[in-house]
Amino acid sequence: MVLWAGRFKKEVDENVNAFNSSISFDARMYKQDITGSMAHAKMLEKQGIINKQALSEIQKGLTDILNELENGTLEFDYNAEDIHMFIESELTKRYPISGKKLHTARSRNDQVALDLRLYTRDEIKEIKEMLISLIEVIVKTALKHTNTIMPGYTHLQRAQPITFAHHLMAYSEMFYRDICRLDDCYKRVNISPLGSGALATTTYPIDRMMSAKLLNMDDITHNSLDGVSDRDYAIEFANDLALIMMHLSRFSEEMILWCSWEFKYIELDDAYATGSSIMPQKKNPDIAELVRGKSARVINHVSSLLTMMKGLPLAYNKDMQEDKEALFDAIDTVKLCLPVFTDMIKTMRINKDKMKEAAAKGFINATDCADYLVKHGLAFRDAYKIVGQLVAYCIDNDFVLETLPLHIYKDFNEIFDETIYDAISLETCVNNRLVDGGPAKEMVEKSIAIMKQKIGEIK
Numbered sequence: 062m063v064l065w066a067g068r069f070k071k072e073v074d075e076n077v078n079a080f081n082s083s084i085s086f087d088a089r090m091y092k093q094d095i096t097g098s099m100a101h102a103k104m105l106e107k108q109g110i111i112n113k114q115a116l117s118e119i120q121k122g123l124t125d126i127l128n129e130l131e132n133g134t135l136e137f138d139y140n141a142e143d144i145h146m147f148i149e150s151e152l153t154k155r156y157p158i159s160g161k162k163l164h165t166a167r168s169r170n171d172q173v174a175l176d177l178r179l180y181t182r183d184e185i186k187e188i189k190e191m192l193i194s195l196i197e198v199i200v201k202t203a204l205k206h207t208n209t210i211m212p213g214y215t216h217l218q219r220a221q222p223i224t225f226a227h228h229l230m231a232y233s234e235m236f237y238r239d240i241c242r243l244d245d246c247y248k249r250v251n252i253s254p255l256g257s258g259a260l261a262t263t264t265y266p267i268d269r270m271m272s273a274k275l276l277n278m279d280d281i282t283h284n285s286l287d288g289v290s291d292r293d294y295a296i297e298f299a300n301d302l303a304l305i306m307m308h309l310s311r312f313s314e315e316m317i318l319w320c321s322w323e324f325k326y327i328e329l330d331d332a333y334a335t336g337s338s339i340m341p342q343k344k345n346p347d348i349a350e351l352v353r354g355k356s357a358r359v360i361n362h363v364s365s366l367l368t369m370m371k372g373l374p375l376a377y378n379k380d381m382q383e384d385k386e387a388l389f390d391a392i393d394t395v396k397l398c399l400p401v402f403t404d405m406i407k408t409m410r411i412n413k414d415k416m417k418e419a420a421a422k423g424f425i426n427a428t429d430c431a432d433y434l435v436k437h438g439l440a441f442r443d444a445y446k447i448v449g450q451l452v453a454y455c456i457d458n459d460f461v462l463e464t465l466p467l468h469i470y471k472d473f474n475e476i477f478d479e480t481i482y483d484a485i486s487l488e489t490c491v492n493n494r495l496v497d498g499g500p501a502k503e504m505v506e507k508s509i510a511i512m513k514q515k516i517g518e519i520k
């Protein structure tokens with residue numbers, strides 16, 4: 062018999078029961094549901110709404126249920142409507158009188174809103190840790206490659222020389238912003254809706270701040286309709302997760318390019334690549350491809366959540382039960398991707414020679430060649446034109462700027478002398494970019510130090 066049996070003359074149709082039920086996916090919030098109920102019960106007792114005996118039986122019952130669920134001696138009943146109903150009826154089976162008192166001054170509407178906030182709060186913490194580990198691996202790898210020259214690209218065309226450290230550190234900036242976004246989201250998550258009731262609070266003299274404090278929450282929601290029907294925090298979190306996936310996906314795309322024969326900048330460890338069932342020469346970057354592929358579902362969950370919410374009148378509507386699968390899948394996907402991706406980066410081998418070779422072939426020092434002329438008195442636009450002609454000459458005659466003889470340079474402009482070769486050496490091009498945020502070894506080391514400090518502060 063279901064808990065609302067009084068109003069109904071018939072049992073719910075079996076198909077409707079299955080259709081309505083959310084326990085198959087919300088069972089994962091059992092711990093948060095129990096934690097929330099514990100705080101609620103303590104508050105009820107303190108306010109004189111339930112007595113000491115009821116509180117101690119509720120506490121004992123909930124503790125046992127939690128332990129039994131964790132050690133596998135109690136199984137979820139998948140015929141229950143949801144995790145909240147399951148735990149309450151399990152408690153009532155054990156303590157029929159006290160168990161029935163737990164739901165005083167509470168509704169499943171504020172209960173589920175609380176549980177999802179507590180669940181999100183826990184997940185934010187875990188995902189933050191994973192992002193920190195990824196940044197640490199990036200920083201460690203970058204420190205070894207502040208002299209590893211590679212082409213920097215725009216439009217995927219070789220543009221100007223940078224170092225592998227500089228390129229990698231760009232991703233640490235993205236993941237650091239992801240951490241900051243999670244921290245910010247946490248502020249809006251960690252607020253208690255408990256006591257909002259079904260929609261209009263309750264007539265019992267509850268103390269909402271007390272239960273919030275017991276749950277280590279920073280505040281309470283200040284409108285009961287909003288308290289039960291706000292899912293902004295879930296959408297915000299999903300959006301933060303989508304950004305993480307977008308960053309991982311861009312990084313994956315580069316890994317995929319870099320381990321192709323066309324680039325060969327890196328080689329994946331055998332443990333993080335797969336072979337082909339037919340082509341013996343293949344070593345495929347499946348992990349990076351899957352991360353890139355999985356970003357799609359997380360991005361789409363944001364849109365599902367927004368679309369699910371956008372037409373709902375206040376306050377709670379059952380549509381909102383649909384928030385969980387979207388949010389949970391977004392969380393699971395990110396948590397699945399981050400550790401494998403981190404290990405893939407940690408174990409990859411870097412082919413410095415290939416990077417250098419690519420950097421030496423693409424005329425990526427052309428800007429520096431033009432700057433050389435500017436430093437000798439030419440206007441930038443004139444210098445730009447001369448170097449354009451030089452590059453065209455090199456391409457036609459199988460030279461690069463480094464190998465072009467001085468007398469030919471002089472044919473284009475008399476200003477050129479033997480110092481041009483040092484001015485356009487890739488090392489000079491990189492290390493003369495002594496601007497904050499730039500690729501010079503000194504500057505990358507500075508940004509690494511700043512990142513290390515920021516990570517140290519949040520750890």
Ligand code: ARG
Pocket residue numbers: 083087142143169170173377379381382383
């Ligand atoms: N399983 C429901 C959900 O996830 C819990 C709240 C149900 N409330 C209600 N009035 N039917 O949204």
